[in-house]
Amino acid sequence: MSAPPEVDRRMLEALVEHWLPEANGRRLLLVHGRYADGGDREFGIRTKECRCRVHVADRHSLLGVLEAWQDHQREHGSETDTADTLLVVTTGVEDHQFGWDLLAYAVQRRVLSVDRAQIIAQRFGARDVDPRIRREHWLVDALLDAEPVEGWPRTGSVLTRDRAIHALIGVRLGRAALGEDAVDIGTLLDFSLDVAGTTRFAALPAAERDGLTDWLTHTVGDAAGLLLRLAAEGRAADAMPLGIVGTAAVGENASPAAALAFGGLLGGVRPEQLGAFTEAVEGALERWVSEAESGGRNSAGAREKVLAVTRRAEELAATAGLTAELAGNRFLPSAFTARLHDFATALTAALDGTGKLDAAEDALGALRTHHLARLAGERMRAVDMAVRLARWLEHPVPEPTSVADAIRRYSTEWAWVDRALTTLWAGDPAGDPVLGRAYQAVFRAVRERRAALDEAFATHLPSWTRHASIDDPGGCLLIERVLHEVVVPLARQKAPVIVVLDGMSGAVAADLAEQLTQRTWLEASPKARRIAAVSAVPSVTRASRPSLLTGTLTAGDQTVEKDGFAAFWKRPGGSGLLFHKADIAGDAGHRLSDQLLTALSDESNVVGVVLNTIDAALDHGREGDRTGWQPGDITYLPELLDAARNYGRPVVLVSDHGHVLDRPDGTKVPVDDVESARWRVGEPGEGELALSGPRVLLGGGSVVVPWREDIRYTNRKAGYHGGVALAELAVPVLVLLPALNTLPDGWELLPADRVAPTWWQRRAEQPSPPQAQPKPAEPSATAAPPARRARKEQPDALPLFGVDDQKARDADGDRAEQPSLGQRVVDSEVYAGQRAFVPKAPDRRVVAAIVDALVEAGNRLPLNTVAELAGRKSRGPEFFATILQRLLNVDGYPVLSVDGGQWLSLDTDTLCLQFGLTRD
Structure with a gap:
């Protein structure tokens, strides 16, 4: 025989479990091998058939083996008494050196060889192994060494190489390196941030590292090979940051200088390998950004991962002198800042007349394509508010013609101006001075216009205050x-x-x-x-x-x-x-x-x-x-x-x-007879009004109140009220x-x-101006203006979906109308085909009414409301929504979708397309 291999307790356990059922009462197991130093010399074994106590002796001479067997017999008595014990002797003595007197006591009457591959199969509950496992000694060694305390997972009758390596990865690299029973580049990139897992990988024997790297490269792609190379070098934490910086060295626009500079960070790497790696890194970061945006349980952790990776990428880019080359990168913080500054420059130019607002809109669009914009909610809120106010400044705003006109326009438009101003006053949450100057310019321009509107409003107040009443408001x-x-x-x-x-x-x-x-x-x-x-x-x-x-x-x-x-x-x-x-x-x-x-x-x-x-x-x-x-x-x-x-x-x-809110440029007016922060008695000054009449309930029916927001009569607070702004x-x-x-x-x-x-709204969301229509020869006398919601039937008069519902609708006004969109849907052949596959579908009139209600409500209603419309409130609105989806989602297209488990949304365009209808 060859030199005895080293065996450990796990190998012996596998051999005992395999041969004990065939021992036929023999209690000596001779194994060709050398027992590992420090291994347990006594342990218990349990199989389906029996259980026994195993004693291990390591003897490498014939005399030593005989002595061990005799000592075992003396200690444990006769053969009958030793039925629950087994002596395992590891030895380098060959079969022909033993006499038949000793081999007669041995299991199989010979020295057993250690078939390590067979042991592995047994530990996985298989009868045999993939032949490739036998040829890869690194894999056999690793599987024998890495078996977890709870044992390897059970597999089929044959242990495949892929299954074995997959199990090994779970133990060696940790569960972070495994997806849902599959390893992909996304899970490996997650693993690259697992310090414990990457440290374990770097400490593996070189042959095992190389074997795992080859398998993962073949299974996952070139990106895996590069990532594991970095992990082996102890640089796994820089893998994803390097993937961001590496975009400067790939693609059609990559310069030789950029490739050389990046090579200083990473060393030799094939262009196709780097391209696959950078693409994989960007894909994983996009996934993390989406997870961070979701607001789910893991959103905070995903956000921190993205920010940590991008900050480190910024450091590496600066080290390599590649910051300028990465100005177009969609993850680098400096590229995000550059886009913010481009926006601020374009916005300032639009305000001072040296540029067009379209340029600022385009800069905003470019800014939104940067992924960090999706994580910078407060900063982007200020950006949005600034461009919204710039749009408002571009629109002519006539002065209000009355108090009612001003109140109406305030509630429908100017309140949004004030809302945006509040955000803009606080400036950029990160304190960027370039953005701060742009926001200040917008704020001042808007406040000047708003103050003019307040002043125009104030001119109508004295007369209105004296005469307004419930009879003439x-x-x-x-x-x-x-x-x-x-x-x-x-x-x-x-x-x-x-x-x-x-x-x-x-x-x-x-x-x-x-x-x-x-x-x-x-x-x-x-x-x-x-x-x-x-x-x-x-x-x-x-x-x-x-x-x-x-x-x-x-x-x-x-x-x-x-x-x-x-x-x-x-x-x-x-x-x-x-x-x-x-x-x-x-x-x-x-x-x-x-x-x-x-x-x-x-x-x-x-x-x-x-x-x-x-x-x-x-x-x-x-x-x-x-x-x-x-x-x-x-x-x-x-x-x-x-x-x-x-x-x-x-x-x-x-x-x-x-x-109104306090601003540092506000003025405290030093006057007597102050009653409150924003009203007093006496004579009015600049920015103030004297009002009297039945609507003045304090000050004896006559007060002085400021229409300007920046006037106060008391010490500073966060905000004030009492005036007539x-x-x-x-x-x-x-x-x-x-x-x-x-x-x-x-x-x-x-x-x-x-x-x-x-x-x-964003420029892309703003409604297009109406197209000029040819003037009709004669106006239609019966054309009804789009107006208010029609009166609803009272519940005690007619049921919502009763048999006489349509008759009542036709009788209302005795008018002939085009069927509603919902009615045309349920009358269509497509709906009839869908209906055939939905047992116990709701009444056609119910479905039509729900479609019409969704359209009228802006294509979105709570599930409870939809169920209530159909009289199914107590019978599971989620289940009812599923039935509606089966009826209307033709070929799986999302005509109806459920948002957040609470809302039902209708895509009217897709509905009309799938059912061959027009919206008119």
Whole structure:
């Protein structure tokens, strides 16, 4: 025999497990080998047939083997007594040197050779191994050495080479190097950031490293070979950063100088290998960026990985002198900064007339293609706001012709200007001076125009304030008429929840509404636009909030508000309960008080709740650093919205007045008779108005109030109210519906794309100007203007999807109309073909109505609303959405899609294409 190989305990266990069933009572196992130093000399073995105690002796002479066997017999008694013990002797003595007297006691009556490949097969639960495993000694050695404590995973009857190496990778490199039962370059790049795993790889024997590298290169591609080479050199952490920098050395535009400079970082590498590697790195980074954007459980970790890799790439690029060559890279931070500066330069040029806004728009488009823009949310928010304001500056803005005109235009356009200004005032979150100068230029230009609009608005106020009343409001919604004209129609459908956000301005309302309608709420209005009321004068809580909550122009405190609110709702035969700050908080373990929850659960109550977070932030300085508000920033608002939704109640988010923010360039006017930060008595000065009349509830009916935002009479705070700037006097009124069935007759839904002004949208999203149409010979006498939502059938009059539904629709006005889009869908042959494959499909009229409701709601509705329309609210809206998808998603195209598990979205263009219809 050849020189005895080294064997260890695992090999012996495998041999014992294999031969023990065939031992036929023999308790001596002779093994050709040398037992590893330090190996266990005694251990237990259990097989399906039996179990025994194994004793190991390493003897390399005939006499030594005989002595070991005799000692074992003496110690364990007769052969019968040794049935549960086994002596394993590792030896270099060959078969012919033993006599038959000793071999008679040995299993198989011979010295057994160690078939290491067969041992491996056994450890994997296989009968045999791939012949290639036998030829690769590095793999056999590694599999014998690396077997985990729990053993190798069971496999089929034959252990394949790929399966063996895959299992080995899991142990040697760690689970980070494995995907879902497959290794790809993405998982290997994840592995490159695993310090423990890459350190283990670098410490492997050279033959095993080379074998794994060859296999992974063949399986995954050239990129794997380069990555593992770096890992073997202890540079795995630089693999992905080098992949970014390496883009300077590949491609058609790569210069020899760049390739030479990069070679100094990485050494010799084939161009095709580098190209595959850089492409793989960029793909993995894009995946991480998407994961970071998702907001999921791993988003924070993905974000940190991307930033760490790109920062290191920046350092390596600077070391190699390749920063300039990488200016077009979509991951390098310096390239992102360069694009930001290009944008700032183009924006400044557009403002001073040396350039066009189109250039700034193009620079913004280029900026968005950089992947770090997707992770720089706050910085990109400021960029977006700057370009939006630049668009607004390009549009002519006529002066308001009346108070009503100014309030309307503020609630539909200028509030967004103020919202963007708040963000721009804070500047670039990273403090970039180039961006700061550009933002300052935009801010000053916009503030100059906004101040002019406030001044024009102020010229209409003296006359309007003296004469405006509920009988002649001058086209305005008065603060004391909000309950009458907005809340009462809602209450006819379902008792609403009125949430008074004290001090909420139009800018804050625009921010909050955008976020809430992206979730689960539908915005509605009695007009085809967002509405706003006009505060009392001065625009302070003591005058405006009682007027709002009592439905009568009056001043007072919380007692006046609570009593007046109850009295107002008692008149229509209902009841109203108002909750202030002290009434809202619950006991330990409960966010809302029992009293408030009880009121919300009783559908006969109109519930009002006053939240002071915004006003308090202005008063105590916390508003100063804000560039926007989220629902979660307002104490108790998320809980109230959730409770209202759970009870199916509409919500009215309303303020009592707005506010202006403090700016360092503001002026404290030193005057006597100061009553508040923004109103006083006496004679008006520059930037002020003297107002009097029935709408002036304080100061004896006559006050002096500033129309300029930069005037205050008291010490500095974060913000102020009381004056008559549009941002103070305009009271935002947001109506949020949980479902379509709470929409009052004659009201309209306000999809997000109809609420924001056109300049707020990105250039690609702005609607194209209407094409000139040939003038008809005669105007149609029957043409109806696009108008408000038609009155809905009352539930107690006709069922929504009843048999007589179509007859009632035809009888309404006795008019012949073109069938709706939903009706044409269900009448089509394509739908009939889809319907044949959906057992127990909903009624055709139900499907048609849902399609039409989606179109009317801006192609997006909550799942609960859709299920409610079909009368299936209690029977699983998700399942019903799946049925609708099977009916309408022809050939798998996403006509209907479910967003976030809560919304059903309709792609109208795809619907028409798949069903062969037009939208007209």
